Amino acid sequence: MAKGKNILFIMFDQLRWDYLSCYGHPHLHAPNIDRLAADGVRFDRAYIQSPICGSSRMSTYTGRYVHSHGASWNGIPLKVGEITMGDHLRNASMDCWLVGETHMRADAEGMERLGLEPDSLIGARVAECGFDVYERDDGMLPEGPDGFYDPDGAQEYNKHLAAKGYESDNPWHDFANSGLDEDGNVLFGWFLKNSTEAANIAEKDSETPYLTGRGIEFMDTHDGPWCCHLSFIKPHWPYIVPEPYASIYGPEHVLPVVRSDTERQNAHPVLKAFMNTKVGQTFSRQDVRDAVIPAYMGLIKQADDQMGRLFDWMGKTGRMEDTMIVLTSDHGDFLGDHWMGEKTFFQDASTKVPLIIYDASPEADGTRGTVSDALVESIDLAPTFVDVAGGEIAGHILEGHSLLPILHGQLNETPRHAVICEYDYSASPIADMLNASVRDAVMFMAANKRWKLIHCEGGHRSILFDLGNSADHAGIVATMYDHLFVWTRRQSQRTTRSEQQLIEMRSKSRGRGIVVGVYDENDAPLDLTVKYRGRTARPYTDLINKD
């Protein structure tokens, strides 16, 4: 097998960039991920396109901004016509497989309109955002009074646990994501006080080792060239981890919270609404942070150990020689910073993600162990992968840039002036808190290396990070708005003709007989009017009078 012909595309869910030792965490030693960074390039300014799982991933999987693909919140389906990483890679003769989570919601109406059967090859790919499915596991099978959040969640994993002897109608829930008290009561990970408990499951049976094993099985049974999207639900909530990881970290390892009273007192109305959510208020409590963050760190430590297992296996089987490894996350987690929980705003804790790329090829030898300061977006991965597969990057569809020139030491920067991130809260309760219409409950972020502008629809003033009050920085705000405006005007939907085709079209119609604005035969090159000269006919009165 030729070198560099597979891609192992590892994604964690809700893994915050600065909770890895290679990004500077003082307590969370992740030596296996450190090793990957030492053998590859660590990107220090990698941004996602939306601070929520589904929309961020749909951007990654299509290589297009949320504003372009429209799946702007969890549960908003990806339009049936969108072209995915899988489509592009298969065009370049590389398979594209899923092992794990995508958070894809299929466009059932669109599929029905176009007569696409979900169980056909094409229909299944459309329904799974372009992947062939080795295992789909969105890792979420919670149940409320109205039923399951995702009845298809964690099905294979639950079967696996049941076969192992975990007695429950939902072992994902009762064992993998819950503790147990001495009286046999299940202590659900949903309640953050239980994050201090150990999950009632053997470590090897918990979600991250299970999916790592499935990834190894995939690689062991599939010839390349493939791209394998190995996509872990963890360290996403429920925040609970089995032993020994439950006992490694304590409150003494929790980083000081990053926030100020001023931040809350002068908060922009939209930002204030996010602070005032239940999750914002809860994570503003230090006791909650002290309960949750050690479990979150334990989940990451477990993930790193599983990466060690994975990389060791790849080394033994030759996969380290022929496989690019990409490790990233779909967004971060505020964990109480800036008076917020969860991820749905634009500070770096949420929108900046770890991104490490190990390229096995000799062209990358010069950059191993380096850190790139380039402004990178998660939409850069799809064109990077097409580049690795040796395909032609469809620049009229893919809105990012291949990172291969950076990995190969040929460039230090991407061509972009600003990264863009978007959040649509029209389907979130926060829209009701702000009394915002569906059209106005939308925000855009434009950021360069110095400034981050947030534009909130609905007539709100803009927000400028990092220097506080935007009124003192009108010129910077204007510049950042320029970046945003240029971006909004891009031709994101002109996806059916490539740049080269458009250029070729410039002269095509004249050769096919369209000669516009030509007064007489001498007014155009003779070769263009060859079909319009020297023809004869008869007066129509001679012809149709015969009828």
Next chain:
Amino acid sequence: MAKGKNILFIMFDQLRWDYLSCYGHPHLHAPNIDRLAADGVRFDRAYIQSPICGSSRMSTYTGRYVHSHGASWNGIPLKVGEITMGDHLRNASMDCWLVGETHMRADAEGMERLGLEPDSLIGARVAECGFDVYERDDGMLPEGPDGFYDPDGAQEYNKHLAAKGYESDNPWHDFANSGLDEDGNVLFGWFLKNSTEAANIAEKDSETPYLTGRGIEFMDTHDGPWCCHLSFIKPHWPYIVPEPYASIYGPEHVLPVVRSDTERQNAHPVLKAFMNTKVGQTFSRQDVRDAVIPAYMGLIKQADDQMGRLFDWMGKTGRMEDTMIVLTSDHGDFLGDHWMGEKTFFQDASTKVPLIIYDASPEADGTRGTVSDALVESIDLAPTFVDVAGGEIAGHILEGHSLLPILHGQLNETPRHAVICEYDYSASPIADMLNASVRDAVMFMAANKRWKLIHCEGGHRSILFDLGNSADHAGIVATMYDHLFVWTRRQSQRTTRSEQQLIEMRSKSRGRGIVVGVYDENDAPLDLTVKYRGRTARPYTDLINKD
């Protein structure tokens, strides 16, 4: 049949708004179209979304801006997933048929990707932008050294002419669109000097009467409710018309050219490039205008007479009682005004179109014969038609507004602050003239009732119509840019969930078990955590050790 349950949607190609007597033309009396205006509402500020056939029509047929659907020039296919007027109308139990031109280019690659066969019912609709085809006739079968512009053009019409006795391998060309000299030489309508000739065809066999007849045949054979798009190629070039229309108008009926030397001397570089095109230079000659415009007027006069035939037939058969009639155009024609020919810029001669709507229902009695000053776009037609069909307007997909409230006297204005028009010249030779990249060869227009702003990508200064130099009107430019920026930020791709669905989603996930940021059982309403309380399990060590 219930009243107002059919729609006859008549479109002419390249019919300039001020070349109709009801819009003020002093010489071109069009009494039949006048009659429609007297019985309906004449819209005085109706704008198209792009000054070129294909893109303008794709906006009309999808109800979406060019920036949303992406078919930004002739020959750029409409993406396979786009939802059309036909899809919306069929959802509302109204058929949607085509008789004539659409300028649709099917997305063959996208159809293949999704496995859609062009000869299946769904595939055929996708390939014909949502219409069921009674007759497709784009009316263009020119031939150049590289072959035919559109090998499928005018096929049925050519068969019809051949059956009538017109002897030629391309009677569309040699008879319908050419004259004949005394020696039997074909005088092609492509050469503008021949516009003074009569087309060598019996008037009843020429394109407009032929298609009018096909429209009547359609209505005569189809029960409603239907929307019939009766779509004429004329008065589009080749500019040549048979007798008696060839002899009605002469140079004395040609309106004075609208242009000034200042306009050309101070021209913005992009505008100058359009003026410097072959067609711009040619139409700047008065002898060309004197040759072409009388033929153009003859074609319009013929169209009006055919409208008389059509409306008379509809009156006799009861169709005037149960059918809404909409008459419009896809764009205008500069005809030498502003030193330009053709249509591809933003002055009203090109971007403003005639729009007359006759609504048979009694609710419209109060507005008959009135003129509406509302800012209307051609994307308003699709939602208007859905409204007529009694369907629910999918506001998350359709970007226009129903005109029924105006037709019924309930409103005087649409909700918009500005109309938007776009032109993508990346596939035009003008891009080479300006040395513009594919991404930069794009322009946007934002206009309200007073001002019209043109933004040209590629670092050019902006253009402000109507008061000359924009430097004196910085505030107005800024306001118009605000309108444009707000528009570019709209969620045009969030088409898979309606506003109502998004609002319902705000509270849905909690009921399905997602309780985020909850510290303990008392921290959330009890009914939300009903599935998370009172469950028991056994220690995993008791279970899996049995294996």
